[in-house]
Amino acid sequence: MTHPKRREAAERLASSAPPGALRVxxxxxxxxxxxxxxxALAAWSSIEDGATHQLVVQDDMVLSDSFFERARHAVEAMPGAALALFALWDSRNGAAVRFGALAGARWVGAVNEYFPCVSIILPRQVAEGFVAYGRSRLGGWPDDILMYRYLSEQGVPRYVSVPNLAEHQDGGSISGNAFRGPRRSVCFLPSDPAGHEDARLTGLTVVPFFKQGVAQCAVRVTGPGPQRWLHLDCERYLAGAGVPAARLRTAPAEAGGGVRGTWLTAFATGLVERRDGLRCTSGRATTSPDPAVVAEALATVGPGGISHARTEEQIDERRAELARTAREGLEAGQEAAEDLARPRRNRRASPSRPRRVGVMGAATPLGEHIVRGLADRGHAVTVLEPGGPGADGCAAVADLRDLQEEGDGETRLSLHVRTDGDGRPLPYPVTYTLYAGDLYGPGCSRHTLIGRMVWNALRSHPVVLGADxxxxLHPLHVDDLTxxxxxxxxxxxxxxxxxxxxxxxxxxxxxxxxVRxxxxxxxVETDGAATTAPVRAQFRPDARLPGWSPATDLGxxxxxxxxxxxYEGIRLMPD
Structure with missing residues:
Protein backbone atom coordinates (compact mmCIF):
# COMPACT_ATOMS: atom_id res chain seq x y z
CA MET A 1 0.00 0.00 0.00
CA THR A 2 1.34 3.38 -0.97
CA HIS A 3 0.74 6.99 -1.97
CA PRO A 4 1.64 8.47 -5.39
CA LYS A 5 4.52 10.33 -3.72
CA ARG A 6 6.11 6.98 -2.87
CA ARG A 7 4.96 4.88 -5.79
CA GLU A 8 8.51 4.18 -6.93
CA ALA A 9 9.43 2.72 -3.53
CA ALA A 10 6.32 0.55 -3.54
CA GLU A 11 7.06 -0.78 -7.00
CA ARG A 12 10.63 -1.62 -5.98
CA LEU A 13 9.33 -3.55 -2.99
CA ALA A 14 6.79 -5.42 -5.11
CA SER A 15 9.38 -6.31 -7.72
CA SER A 16 11.73 -7.71 -5.06
CA ALA A 17 9.13 -10.30 -4.04
CA PRO A 18 8.45 -13.64 -5.79
CA PRO A 19 6.45 -13.11 -9.01
CA GLY A 20 2.84 -12.25 -8.25
CA ALA A 21 3.30 -12.18 -4.48
CA LEU A 22 2.91 -8.40 -4.09
CA ARG A 23 1.07 -5.78 -6.12
CA VAL A 24 0.73 -2.06 -5.50
CA ALA A 40 -5.33 0.24 4.17
CA LEU A 41 -9.03 -0.34 3.49
CA ALA A 42 -8.30 -0.24 -0.23
CA ALA A 43 -5.57 -2.83 0.28
CA TRP A 44 -7.75 -5.11 2.39
CA SER A 45 -10.53 -4.82 -0.19
CA SER A 46 -8.29 -6.08 -2.99
CA ILE A 47 -8.08 -9.72 -1.90
CA GLU A 48 -8.08 -12.07 -4.88
CA ASP A 49 -10.67 -14.76 -5.59
CA GLY A 50 -9.69 -18.04 -4.00
CA ALA A 51 -7.19 -16.55 -1.55
CA THR A 52 -7.55 -17.68 2.06
CA HIS A 53 -5.38 -14.88 3.50
CA GLN A 54 -4.31 -11.35 2.61
CA LEU A 55 -0.86 -9.86 3.24
CA VAL A 56 -0.60 -6.07 3.41
CA VAL A 57 2.81 -4.38 3.53
CA GLN A 58 3.49 -0.65 3.67
CA ASP A 59 5.83 0.78 1.05
CA ASP A 60 8.69 1.66 3.45
CA MET A 61 9.43 -1.85 4.69
CA VAL A 62 12.44 -4.13 4.14
CA LEU A 63 11.61 -7.84 4.05
CA SER A 64 13.75 -10.65 5.46
CA ASP A 65 15.23 -13.30 3.18
CA SER A 66 12.81 -15.91 4.56
CA PHE A 67 9.80 -13.56 4.63
CA PHE A 68 7.47 -15.47 2.32
CA GLU A 69 8.56 -18.91 3.47
CA ARG A 70 8.05 -18.08 7.13
CA ALA A 71 4.75 -16.32 6.38
CA ARG A 72 3.39 -19.34 4.48
CA HIS A 73 4.41 -21.79 7.22
CA ALA A 74 2.89 -19.50 9.88
CA VAL A 75 -0.43 -19.33 8.02
CA GLU A 76 -0.48 -23.13 7.84
CA ALA A 77 0.25 -23.39 11.57
CA MET A 78 -2.22 -20.64 12.64
CA PRO A 79 -4.87 -20.38 9.88
CA GLY A 80 -7.36 -18.40 11.95
CA ALA A 81 -4.93 -15.88 13.45
CA ALA A 82 -3.91 -12.31 12.67
CA LEU A 83 -0.14 -12.20 12.20
CA ALA A 84 1.96 -9.05 12.70
CA LEU A 85 5.38 -9.33 11.04
CA PHE A 86 6.82 -6.20 12.68
CA ALA A 87 6.75 -4.50 16.11
CA LEU A 88 8.43 -1.27 17.19
CA TRP A 89 11.42 -1.38 19.51
CA ASP A 90 9.71 0.76 22.20
CA SER A 91 6.30 -0.92 22.11
CA ARG A 92 4.57 -3.39 24.41
CA ASN A 93 4.33 -5.89 21.57
CA GLY A 94 8.05 -5.39 21.06
CA ALA A 95 8.56 -6.22 24.74
CA ALA A 96 6.49 -9.36 24.21
CA VAL A 97 8.83 -10.29 21.33
CA ARG A 98 11.76 -10.07 23.77
CA PHE A 99 10.06 -12.61 26.02
CA GLY A 100 9.45 -14.76 22.96
CA ALA A 101 13.15 -14.60 22.11
CA LEU A 102 14.10 -15.65 25.65
CA ALA A 103 11.67 -18.58 25.48
CA GLY A 104 12.76 -19.76 22.04
CA ALA A 105 9.38 -18.90 20.47
CA ARG A 106 8.78 -18.03 16.84
CA TRP A 107 5.52 -16.23 17.58
CA VAL A 108 4.27 -14.47 20.71
CA GLY A 109 0.73 -13.52 21.65
CA ALA A 110 0.06 -9.81 21.18
CA VAL A 111 -0.66 -7.72 24.28
CA ASN A 112 -2.66 -4.61 25.17
CA GLU A 113 -1.65 -2.12 22.52
CA TYR A 114 -2.37 -1.21 18.92
CA PHE A 115 -1.90 -4.18 16.60
CA PRO A 116 1.01 -3.39 14.24
CA CYS A 117 -0.25 -2.99 10.67
CA VAL A 118 2.84 -2.06 8.64
CA SER A 119 3.30 -5.72 7.67
CA ILE A 120 0.37 -7.94 8.55
CA ILE A 121 -1.54 -11.06 7.45
CA LEU A 122 -5.28 -11.56 8.03
CA PRO A 123 -7.55 -14.50 7.19
CA ARG A 124 -9.90 -13.62 4.35
CA GLN A 125 -13.09 -13.31 6.42
CA VAL A 126 -11.28 -11.22 9.05
CA ALA A 127 -9.95 -8.87 6.35
CA GLU A 128 -13.40 -8.47 4.82
CA GLY A 129 -14.90 -7.75 8.21
CA PHE A 130 -12.27 -5.12 8.97
CA VAL A 131 -13.12 -3.29 5.74
CA ALA A 132 -16.73 -2.86 6.87
CA TYR A 133 -15.59 -1.96 10.40
CA GLY A 134 -13.05 0.62 9.23
CA ARG A 135 -15.26 2.33 6.65
CA SER A 136 -17.67 3.41 9.37
CA ARG A 137 -14.80 4.89 11.39
CA LEU A 138 -12.81 6.95 8.89
CA GLY A 139 -11.51 10.25 10.22
CA GLY A 140 -10.96 8.99 13.76
CA TRP A 141 -8.52 6.49 15.19
CA PRO A 142 -5.44 5.26 13.30
CA ASP A 143 -5.67 1.94 11.49
CA ASP A 144 -3.51 0.05 14.01
CA ILE A 145 -5.67 1.03 17.00
CA LEU A 146 -8.84 0.20 15.06
CA MET A 147 -7.30 -3.13 14.11
CA TYR A 148 -6.59 -3.87 17.79
CA ARG A 149 -10.18 -3.00 18.70
CA TYR A 150 -11.66 -5.01 15.86
CA LEU A 151 -9.58 -8.15 16.42
CA SER A 152 -10.22 -8.01 20.17
CA GLU A 153 -13.97 -7.60 19.73
CA GLN A 154 -14.09 -10.47 17.24
CA GLY A 155 -11.95 -12.76 19.38
CA VAL A 156 -9.35 -13.25 16.63
CA PRO A 157 -6.05 -14.72 17.93
CA ARG A 158 -3.18 -12.24 17.45
CA TYR A 159 0.52 -13.05 17.18
CA VAL A 160 3.76 -11.17 16.50
CA SER A 161 6.76 -12.79 14.79
CA VAL A 162 10.01 -13.57 16.65
CA PRO A 163 12.22 -12.23 15.20
CA ASN A 164 10.32 -9.76 13.02
CA LEU A 165 10.11 -10.56 9.32
CA ALA A 166 10.25 -6.91 8.25
CA GLU A 167 12.14 -3.74 9.12
CA HIS A 168 10.98 -0.16 8.81
CA GLN A 169 12.90 2.40 6.75
CA ASP A 170 12.64 5.95 8.06
CA GLY A 171 12.20 7.89 4.86
CA GLY A 172 9.70 10.46 6.11
CA SER A 173 6.08 10.01 7.13
CA ILE A 174 3.12 11.03 4.99
CA SER A 175 0.76 10.27 7.86
CA GLY A 176 2.51 12.63 10.29
CA ASN A 177 4.44 10.17 12.49
CA ALA A 178 7.89 11.62 11.90
CA PHE A 179 7.72 13.48 15.24
CA ARG A 180 8.11 10.10 16.98
CA GLY A 181 11.75 9.80 15.88
CA PRO A 182 13.35 6.69 14.36
CA ARG A 183 10.90 3.77 14.23
CA ARG A 184 12.74 0.48 14.05
CA SER A 185 12.01 -3.19 14.64
CA VAL A 186 12.42 -4.70 18.08
CA CYS A 187 14.34 -7.60 16.51
CA PHE A 188 15.12 -7.95 12.80
CA LEU A 189 17.60 -10.50 11.46
CA PRO A 190 17.52 -10.42 7.64
CA SER A 191 18.93 -13.95 7.26
CA ASP A 192 16.84 -15.66 9.94
CA PRO A 193 15.89 -19.09 8.53
CA ALA A 194 12.37 -20.46 8.37
CA GLY A 195 11.22 -23.26 10.63
CA HIS A 196 9.36 -24.18 13.83
CA GLU A 197 6.56 -21.68 13.09
CA ASP A 198 4.28 -23.58 15.49
CA ALA A 199 6.47 -22.57 18.47
CA ARG A 200 4.46 -19.97 20.35
CA LEU A 201 4.50 -18.11 23.66
CA THR A 202 1.21 -16.85 25.08
CA GLY A 203 -0.30 -15.77 28.39
CA LEU A 204 2.04 -12.92 29.32
CA THR A 205 0.86 -11.05 32.41
CA VAL A 206 3.67 -8.49 32.88
CA VAL A 207 5.26 -6.57 30.01
CA PRO A 208 8.22 -4.25 30.84
CA PHE A 209 9.01 -1.69 28.14
CA PHE A 210 11.12 1.46 27.74
CA LYS A 211 9.31 4.27 25.93
CA GLN A 212 9.77 8.04 25.78
CA GLY A 213 12.65 7.79 28.25
CA VAL A 214 10.55 6.06 30.93
CA ALA A 215 10.84 2.44 32.11
CA GLN A 216 7.28 1.14 32.46
CA CYS A 217 5.30 -2.06 33.00
CA ALA A 218 1.92 -3.11 31.68
CA VAL A 219 0.42 -5.57 34.18
CA ARG A 220 -2.63 -7.70 33.44
CA VAL A 221 -5.33 -7.64 36.12
CA THR A 222 -6.11 -11.11 37.37
CA GLY A 223 -9.69 -11.28 38.50
CA PRO A 224 -13.30 -11.17 37.40
CA GLY A 225 -14.50 -9.10 34.48
CA PRO A 226 -13.01 -8.42 31.06
CA GLN A 227 -9.27 -8.61 30.51
CA ARG A 228 -7.63 -5.31 31.41
CA TRP A 229 -4.16 -4.01 32.12
CA LEU A 230 -2.66 -1.55 34.61
CA HIS A 231 -0.02 0.94 33.51
CA LEU A 232 2.70 1.15 36.15
CA ASP A 233 6.10 2.70 36.73
CA CYS A 234 8.72 -0.04 36.32
CA GLU A 235 10.69 0.78 39.46
CA ARG A 236 7.52 0.89 41.56
CA TYR A 237 6.42 -2.46 40.11
CA LEU A 238 9.76 -4.03 41.04
CA ALA A 239 9.48 -2.75 44.61
CA GLY A 240 5.99 -4.22 44.87
CA ALA A 241 7.29 -7.52 43.46
CA GLY A 242 9.59 -7.81 46.48
CA VAL A 243 12.88 -6.64 44.96
CA PRO A 244 14.90 -5.08 47.80
CA ALA A 245 15.61 -1.37 47.44
CA ALA A 246 19.32 -2.09 47.90
CA ARG A 247 19.34 -4.26 44.77
CA LEU A 248 17.62 -1.56 42.72
CA ARG A 249 20.18 0.95 43.93
CA THR A 250 22.76 -1.01 41.96
CA ALA A 251 21.16 0.33 38.79
CA PRO A 252 23.53 2.67 36.97
CA ALA A 253 22.96 6.34 37.68
CA GLU A 254 21.47 8.24 34.77
CA ALA A 255 24.34 9.77 32.84
CA GLY A 256 22.17 10.78 29.90
CA GLY A 257 21.04 8.66 27.03
CA GLY A 258 18.70 6.28 28.84
CA VAL A 259 21.17 4.06 30.69
CA ARG A 260 19.11 3.71 33.88
CA GLY A 261 15.82 3.17 32.02
CA THR A 262 17.46 0.50 29.86
CA TRP A 263 18.81 -1.33 32.92
CA LEU A 264 15.50 -1.18 34.84
CA THR A 265 13.51 -2.45 31.83
CA ALA A 266 15.93 -5.30 31.20
CA PHE A 267 16.04 -6.09 34.94
CA ALA A 268 12.23 -6.38 35.06
CA THR A 269 12.32 -8.54 31.91
CA GLY A 270 14.83 -10.91 33.49
CA LEU A 271 12.94 -11.02 36.77
CA VAL A 272 9.61 -11.87 35.12
CA GLU A 273 11.15 -14.38 32.69
CA ARG A 274 12.90 -16.33 35.45
CA ARG A 275 10.21 -15.92 38.13
CA ASP A 276 7.28 -16.92 35.90
CA GLY A 277 9.18 -19.71 34.16
CA LEU A 278 8.23 -18.60 30.64
CA ARG A 279 8.60 -21.55 28.33
CA CYS A 280 7.62 -22.23 24.76
CA THR A 281 6.77 -25.65 23.40
CA SER A 282 6.00 -26.66 19.84
CA GLY A 283 4.01 -29.61 18.59
CA ARG A 284 7.10 -31.77 18.66
CA ALA A 285 9.63 -30.62 21.22
CA THR A 286 10.65 -27.76 23.44
CA THR A 287 12.56 -25.14 21.47
CA SER A 288 15.76 -23.45 22.63
CA PRO A 289 16.47 -19.72 22.50
CA ASP A 290 18.61 -18.54 19.59
CA PRO A 291 21.48 -16.45 21.05
CA ALA A 292 21.49 -14.16 17.99
CA VAL A 293 17.77 -13.44 18.36
CA VAL A 294 18.10 -12.82 22.10
CA ALA A 295 21.07 -10.49 21.59
CA GLU A 296 19.29 -8.41 18.94
CA ALA A 297 16.08 -8.18 20.98
CA LEU A 298 18.00 -6.93 24.02
CA ALA A 299 20.10 -4.52 21.95
CA THR A 300 16.99 -2.49 21.00
CA VAL A 301 15.73 -1.83 24.55
CA GLY A 302 17.82 1.32 25.02
CA PRO A 303 17.64 2.72 21.46
CA GLY A 304 13.87 2.35 21.46
CA GLY A 305 13.54 4.12 24.79
CA ILE A 306 15.46 7.19 23.64
CA SER A 307 14.29 7.23 20.00
CA HIS A 308 11.75 10.00 20.68
CA ALA A 309 14.57 12.45 21.40
CA ARG A 310 17.56 11.21 19.37
CA THR A 311 18.52 11.02 15.72
CA GLU A 312 19.57 7.78 14.08
CA GLU A 313 23.22 8.91 14.27
CA GLN A 314 22.99 9.78 17.97
CA ILE A 315 21.41 6.41 18.71
CA ASP A 316 24.15 4.59 16.82
CA GLU A 317 26.75 6.27 19.02
CA ARG A 318 25.09 4.82 22.14
CA ARG A 319 24.03 1.45 20.76
CA ALA A 320 26.94 -0.68 22.06
CA GLU A 321 26.83 0.82 25.56
CA LEU A 322 23.05 0.42 25.82
CA ALA A 323 23.23 -3.18 24.56
CA ARG A 324 25.77 -3.98 27.27
CA THR A 325 23.59 -2.29 29.89
CA ALA A 326 20.57 -4.33 28.78
CA ARG A 327 22.48 -7.60 29.08
CA GLU A 328 23.69 -6.67 32.56
CA GLY A 329 20.19 -5.64 33.62
CA LEU A 330 18.67 -8.88 32.33
CA GLU A 331 21.19 -11.01 34.24
CA ALA A 332 20.68 -8.97 37.41
CA GLY A 333 16.91 -9.46 37.13
CA GLN A 334 17.30 -13.20 36.64
CA GLU A 335 19.55 -13.38 39.70
CA ALA A 336 17.02 -11.38 41.73
CA ALA A 337 14.24 -13.82 40.77
CA GLU A 338 16.36 -16.74 41.96
CA ASP A 339 17.13 -14.96 45.24
CA LEU A 340 13.44 -14.22 45.85
CA ALA A 341 12.59 -17.89 45.25
CA ARG A 342 15.02 -19.14 47.89
CA PRO A 343 13.64 -19.72 51.41
CA ARG A 344 15.06 -17.26 53.89
CA ARG A 345 15.56 -19.38 57.01
CA ASN A 346 17.41 -16.85 59.10
CA ARG A 347 15.66 -13.73 57.92
CA ARG A 348 14.84 -11.46 60.82
CA ALA A 349 11.20 -10.66 61.39
CA SER A 350 10.00 -7.28 60.24
CA PRO A 351 9.86 -4.81 63.18
CA SER A 352 6.29 -3.86 62.29
CA ARG A 353 3.48 -5.49 60.36
CA PRO A 354 2.07 -3.58 57.39
CA ARG A 355 -1.01 -1.59 58.33
CA ARG A 356 -4.21 -2.85 56.73
CA VAL A 357 -5.98 -0.21 54.68
CA GLY A 358 -9.54 -0.43 53.43
CA VAL A 359 -10.49 1.19 50.12
CA MET A 360 -14.05 2.07 49.12
CA GLY A 361 -14.99 2.83 45.52
CA ALA A 362 -12.14 0.77 44.08
CA ALA A 363 -14.21 -1.08 41.46
CA THR A 364 -13.22 1.33 38.68
CA PRO A 365 -10.17 1.63 36.41
CA LEU A 366 -8.91 4.52 38.53
CA GLY A 367 -9.58 2.63 41.76
CA GLU A 368 -7.65 -0.40 40.48
CA HIS A 369 -4.61 1.76 39.74
CA ILE A 370 -4.72 3.39 43.19
CA VAL A 371 -5.17 0.06 45.00
CA ARG A 372 -2.23 -1.44 43.08
CA GLY A 373 -0.13 1.65 43.81
CA LEU A 374 -0.81 1.44 47.54
CA ALA A 375 0.01 -2.27 47.58
CA ASP A 376 3.27 -1.69 45.69
CA ARG A 377 4.14 0.90 48.34
CA GLY A 378 3.90 -1.72 51.10
CA HIS A 379 0.32 -1.28 52.34
CA ALA A 380 -1.91 -4.28 52.98
CA VAL A 381 -5.01 -3.25 51.05
CA THR A 382 -8.53 -4.60 51.48
CA VAL A 383 -11.14 -3.58 48.92
CA LEU A 384 -14.40 -2.77 50.72
CA GLU A 385 -17.52 -3.57 48.71
CA PRO A 386 -21.23 -3.27 49.57
CA GLY A 387 -22.25 -6.45 51.35
CA GLY A 388 -18.63 -7.54 51.69
CA PRO A 389 -16.25 -7.58 54.66
CA GLY A 390 -16.42 -4.53 56.86
CA ALA A 391 -13.68 -2.12 57.84
CA ASP A 392 -12.99 -3.75 61.20
CA GLY A 393 -9.27 -4.18 61.63
CA CYS A 394 -8.39 -1.51 59.08
CA ALA A 395 -6.05 1.19 60.31
CA ALA A 396 -7.64 3.57 57.83
CA VAL A 397 -10.32 3.65 55.14
CA ALA A 398 -9.89 5.61 51.91
CA ASP A 399 -13.10 6.59 50.12
CA LEU A 400 -12.47 7.06 46.39
CA ARG A 401 -16.07 7.50 45.31
CA ASP A 402 -15.79 11.26 44.79
CA LEU A 403 -12.87 10.66 42.40
CA GLN A 404 -15.24 9.36 39.76
CA GLU A 405 -16.12 12.93 38.72
CA GLU A 406 -16.47 13.04 34.92
CA GLY A 407 -17.03 16.73 34.46
CA ASP A 408 -14.78 19.64 35.39
CA GLY A 409 -15.65 19.68 39.07
CA GLU A 410 -13.18 19.42 41.96
CA THR A 411 -11.77 15.94 42.52
CA ARG A 412 -11.25 14.90 46.12
CA LEU A 413 -11.15 11.89 48.37
CA SER A 414 -11.89 11.22 52.02
CA LEU A 415 -9.61 9.27 54.33
CA HIS A 416 -10.83 7.97 57.68
CA VAL A 417 -7.82 7.20 59.90
CA ARG A 418 -8.42 4.90 62.87
CA THR A 419 -4.87 4.54 64.23
CA ASP A 420 -1.91 6.83 64.49
CA GLY A 421 1.40 6.42 62.67
CA ASP A 422 2.56 3.82 65.24
CA GLY A 423 -0.59 1.75 64.88
CA ARG A 424 -2.20 2.79 68.19
CA PRO A 425 -6.01 3.16 68.15
CA LEU A 426 -7.32 6.72 68.15
CA PRO A 427 -10.16 7.75 70.48
CA TYR A 428 -12.29 8.35 67.39
CA PRO A 429 -11.61 8.15 63.63
CA VAL A 430 -10.00 11.25 62.15
CA THR A 431 -11.34 12.29 58.75
CA TYR A 432 -8.97 13.79 56.18
CA THR A 433 -10.12 15.46 52.99
CA LEU A 434 -7.59 15.51 50.17
CA TYR A 435 -8.21 17.83 47.20
CA ALA A 436 -6.65 16.50 44.02
CA GLY A 437 -7.17 19.43 41.64
CA ASP A 438 -7.37 18.40 37.97
CA LEU A 439 -6.71 14.68 38.27
CA TYR A 440 -5.36 12.89 35.18
CA GLY A 441 -3.49 9.73 34.25
CA PRO A 442 -4.20 5.99 33.84
CA GLY A 443 -7.72 5.14 34.95
CA CYS A 444 -9.06 8.70 34.65
CA SER A 445 -11.99 9.76 32.55
CA ARG A 446 -11.69 11.27 29.08
CA HIS A 447 -14.62 13.59 29.90
CA THR A 448 -12.59 16.15 31.86
CA LEU A 449 -10.87 19.09 30.16
CA ILE A 450 -7.49 17.30 30.23
CA GLY A 451 -9.11 14.04 29.14
CA ARG A 452 -10.83 15.69 26.17
CA MET A 453 -7.60 17.33 25.03
CA VAL A 454 -5.67 14.05 25.14
CA TRP A 455 -8.52 12.11 23.51
CA ASN A 456 -8.68 14.55 20.59
CA ALA A 457 -4.91 14.56 20.07
CA LEU A 458 -4.88 10.76 19.98
CA ARG A 459 -7.32 10.84 17.04
CA SER A 460 -5.45 13.65 15.26
CA HIS A 461 -8.29 16.06 16.00
CA PRO A 462 -7.68 19.66 17.11
CA VAL A 463 -7.26 20.26 20.83
CA VAL A 464 -10.12 22.49 21.98
CA LEU A 465 -9.35 24.97 24.76
CA GLY A 466 -12.88 25.91 25.74
CA ALA A 467 -14.06 29.48 26.14
CA ASP A 468 -11.15 30.71 28.29
CA LEU A 473 -5.59 24.40 35.84
CA HIS A 474 -3.85 22.43 38.58
CA PRO A 475 -2.97 19.02 37.11
CA LEU A 476 -2.25 16.14 39.47
CA HIS A 477 -1.17 12.74 38.14
CA VAL A 478 -2.64 9.53 39.57
CA ASP A 479 0.83 8.36 40.68
CA ASP A 480 1.30 11.54 42.72
CA LEU A 481 -2.13 11.16 44.30
CA THR A 482 -1.31 7.58 45.30
CA VAL A 515 -0.55 17.78 25.04
CA ARG A 516 0.71 18.62 21.55
CA VAL A 524 -5.28 24.08 18.85
CA GLU A 525 -8.69 25.72 18.67
CA THR A 526 -10.69 27.99 20.97
CA ASP A 527 -14.34 27.05 21.34
CA GLY A 528 -16.15 30.28 22.08
CA ALA A 529 -19.43 28.42 22.23
CA ALA A 530 -18.35 26.41 25.24
CA THR A 531 -19.50 29.09 27.68
CA THR A 532 -21.77 26.65 29.50
CA ALA A 533 -18.88 24.46 30.64
CA PRO A 534 -18.50 24.25 34.44
CA VAL A 535 -15.95 26.64 35.87
CA ARG A 536 -13.52 25.20 38.37
CA ALA A 537 -13.07 26.95 41.67
CA GLN A 538 -9.80 28.72 42.26
CA PHE A 539 -6.95 26.81 43.84
CA ARG A 540 -7.74 25.96 47.45
CA PRO A 541 -5.28 27.53 49.92
CA ASP A 542 -5.53 24.59 52.33
CA ALA A 543 -2.55 23.02 54.05
CA ARG A 544 0.08 21.17 52.05
CA LEU A 545 1.28 17.69 52.89
CA PRO A 546 4.54 18.20 54.84
CA GLY A 547 7.68 17.22 52.94
CA TRP A 548 5.85 16.25 49.76
CA SER A 549 5.16 17.77 46.35
CA PRO A 550 3.98 16.31 43.02
CA ALA A 551 6.87 14.62 41.20
CA THR A 552 5.44 13.55 37.83
CA ASP A 553 6.62 15.65 34.92
CA LEU A 554 3.60 16.97 33.00
CA GLY A 555 4.81 15.63 29.64
CA TYR A 567 -5.29 0.90 24.73
CA GLU A 568 -7.62 0.49 27.72
CA GLY A 569 -9.86 3.53 28.02
CA ILE A 570 -10.94 3.18 24.40
CA ARG A 571 -12.70 -0.08 25.29
CA LEU A 572 -14.25 1.29 28.49
CA MET A 573 -15.31 4.68 27.09
CA PRO A 574 -16.00 4.17 23.35
CA ASP A 575 -16.83 6.99 20.96
Missing part, protein backbone atom coordinates in the same frame (compact mmCIF):
# COMPACT_ATOMS: atom_id res chain seq x y z
CA UNK A 25 -2.48 -0.55 -4.08
CA UNK A 26 -2.66 3.25 -4.21
CA UNK A 27 -4.32 5.74 -1.87
CA UNK A 28 -7.79 6.22 -3.45
CA UNK A 29 -7.83 9.93 -2.51
CA UNK A 30 -4.18 11.08 -2.68
CA UNK A 31 -5.03 14.80 -2.52
CA UNK A 32 -7.27 14.39 0.52
CA UNK A 33 -6.36 14.57 4.18
CA UNK A 34 -3.52 12.06 4.76
CA UNK A 35 -5.02 8.80 6.00
CA UNK A 36 -3.27 5.47 6.40
CA UNK A 37 -6.63 3.87 7.15
CA UNK A 38 -8.12 4.96 3.80
CA UNK A 39 -5.32 3.28 1.87
CA UNK A 469 -7.59 29.88 27.13
CA UNK A 470 -6.18 31.51 30.30
CA UNK A 471 -8.29 29.41 32.62
CA UNK A 472 -6.02 28.14 35.45
CA UNK A 483 2.07 8.59 46.72
CA UNK A 484 0.45 11.33 48.82
CA UNK A 485 -2.29 9.00 49.99
CA UNK A 486 0.31 6.45 51.09
CA UNK A 487 2.22 9.10 53.05
CA UNK A 488 -0.92 10.25 54.89
CA UNK A 489 -1.68 6.63 55.77
CA UNK A 490 1.83 6.09 57.11
CA UNK A 491 2.14 9.32 59.11
CA UNK A 492 -1.18 11.18 59.54
CA UNK A 493 -0.42 14.94 59.49
CA UNK A 494 -1.82 17.55 61.85
CA UNK A 495 -3.96 19.33 59.23
CA UNK A 496 -7.12 17.47 58.21
CA UNK A 497 -7.79 19.31 54.93
CA UNK A 498 -4.97 19.04 52.38
CA UNK A 499 -4.46 20.37 48.88
CA UNK A 500 -2.28 18.06 46.80
CA UNK A 501 -2.12 19.76 43.38
CA UNK A 502 0.75 22.10 42.59
CA UNK A 503 -0.12 25.65 43.71
CA UNK A 504 1.51 27.06 40.57
CA UNK A 505 -1.17 26.62 37.89
CA UNK A 506 -0.83 26.22 34.17
CA UNK A 507 -3.35 27.72 31.79
CA UNK A 508 -5.62 25.79 29.44
CA UNK A 509 -3.51 27.12 26.57
CA UNK A 510 -0.30 25.96 28.25
CA UNK A 511 -1.76 22.54 28.87
CA UNK A 512 -2.81 22.28 25.23
CA UNK A 513 0.79 22.89 24.16
CA UNK A 514 1.96 20.22 26.58
CA UNK A 517 4.28 17.80 22.63
CA UNK A 518 3.44 14.65 24.60
CA UNK A 519 0.76 13.08 22.37
CA UNK A 520 0.62 14.48 18.83
CA UNK A 521 1.29 17.95 17.31
CA UNK A 522 -2.31 18.72 16.34
CA UNK A 523 -3.85 22.21 15.86
CA UNK A 556 5.50 12.19 31.04
CA UNK A 557 2.15 12.17 32.83
CA UNK A 558 0.20 13.19 29.72
CA UNK A 559 1.94 10.50 27.69
CA UNK A 560 1.02 7.82 30.25
CA UNK A 561 -2.59 9.06 30.20
CA UNK A 562 -2.64 8.92 26.39
CA UNK A 563 -1.30 5.36 26.38
CA UNK A 564 -3.96 4.20 28.81
CA UNK A 565 -6.79 5.94 26.94
CA UNK A 566 -5.67 4.50 23.59
Missing amino acids: VMDPDPTGTPSVLRT PERP EALGLVLGAPPAAHVLTLADPEPCTAAGLAEA RAVRPVP RGLHSFAQWLA
